[in-house]
Amino acid sequence: xxxxxxxxxxxxxxxxxxxxxxxxxxxxxxxxxxxxxxxxxxxxxxxxxxxxxxxxxxxxxxxxxxxxxxxxxxxxxxxxxxxxxxxxxxxxxxxxxxxxxxxxxxxxxxxxxxxxxxxxxxxxxxxxxxxxxxxxxxxxxxxxxxxxxxxxxxxxxxxxxxxxxxxxxxxxxxxxxxxxxxxxxxxxxxxxxxxxxxxxxxxxx
Numbered sequence: 001x002x003x004x005x006x007x008x009x010x011x012x013x014x015x016x017x018x019x020x021x022x023x024x025x026x027x028x029x030x031x032x033x034x035x036x037x038x039x040x041x042x043x044x045x046x047x048x049x050x051x052x053x054x055x056x057x058x059x060x061x062x063x064x065x066x067x068x069x070x071x072x073x074x075x076x077x078x079x080x081x082x083x084x085x086x087x088x089x090x091x092x093x094x095x096x097x098x099x100x101x102x103x104x105x106x107x108x109x110x111x112x113x114x115x116x117x118x119x120x121x122x123x124x125x126x127x128x129x130x131x132x133x134x135x136x137x138x139x140x141x142x143x144x145x146x147x148x149x150x151x152x153x154x155x156x157x158x159x160x161x162x163x164x165x166x167x168x169x170x171x172x173x174x175x176x177x178x179x180x181x182x183x184x185x186x187x188x189x190x191x192x193x194x195x196x197x198x199x200x201x202x203x204x205x
Contacts, residue, residue: 001170001173002098002101002102002173005094005095005098005177006098006099006102007066008091008094008095009091009094009095009098009099010039010040010063010066010067010070010095011039011066011067011070012070012088012091012092012095013038013039013067013092013095013128013129014035014036014038014039014066014067014068014070014071014074015035015070015071015073015074015088016038016088016092016129016132017034017035017036017037017038017039017071017128017132018031018034018035018070018071018072018074018075019074019078019081020034020038020132020133020136020138021033021034021035021071021136022074022075022078023136024136024137028072028075031071031072031074031075032068032071032072033135034071034132034135034136035067035068035070035071035072035074036064036067036068036071037128037131037132037135038067038128038129038131038132039063039066039067039070039128040057040063040064040067040128041127041128041130041131041132042099042103042123042124042125042126042127042128042129042131043055043056043057043099043102043103043124043128044056044057045123045124045127045131046103046106046107046120046123046124046127047106049120049123050106050107050110050112050116050120051110052106052110056106089184089185089188090181090185092184093151093180093181093184093185094177094180094181096125096126096148096151096152096155096180096184097125097151097152097155097176097177097179097180097181098177099121099124099125099128099152100121100122100124100125100152100155100156100159100176100180101121101155101156101159101173101176101177102121102124103120103121103122103123103124103125103156104117104118104120104121104156104159104160106120106124107120107121114160117156117160118153118156118157118160121152121155121156121159122149122152122153122156125149125152125155126142126148126149126152129141129142129148130142130143144196146184146187146188146191146192146193147183147184147187147192147193147194148184148187150194151180151183151184151187152180154179154180154183155176155179155180158175158176158179159172159173159175159176162175162176
């Protein structure tokens with residue numbers, strides 16, 4: 001189940017990257033590059049930080065084909081994307097949970113401590129979007145809008161807690177995905193966010 005959701009997630013993320021590139025009027029190559037890094041950037045950063053070589057996508061070329069194809073297909077169907085907005089929000093939320101769980105699994109298999117496992121999950125979940133926004137010259141949305149990175153944190157904690165309590169893996173995955181989806185949809189629906197830190201030097205003088 002996890003690998004199927006992962007496939008859907010990287011395709012959805014590639015398409016979101018392509019849309020971001022389109023808003024910046026990039027050419028076809030730019031669209032393909034942004035799509036690729038949005039979908040696979042989180043896993044790449046995680047593997048580099050954890051010393052997990054070779055990087056995962058280098059061993060699975062189909063991931064490259066899927067992300068680039070998803071990005072280029074987006075160009076063709078872009079005019080219809082507004083009708084699919086809600087679907088993409090759901091896919092993105094599922095992708096966040098899937099990437100987080102996969103990142104946790106990788107770190108667990110490498111024998112890292114709990115805090116590293118959690119950070120590996122969060123890195124996998126959010127870093128693709130951060131790379132996308134930096135390449136598109138925007139402040140990363142995952143750090144300034146509705147709950148996103150914090151959803152990844154909650155998913156990671158729930159997943160690890162249930163695993164260590166001996167809960168069935170399928171039940172654990174279902175619980176992590178369900179909580180991630182509910183939290184993310186609630187954050188979007190009611191614009192839930194963490195308190196914002198706004199620093200102005202003049203304000204404190």
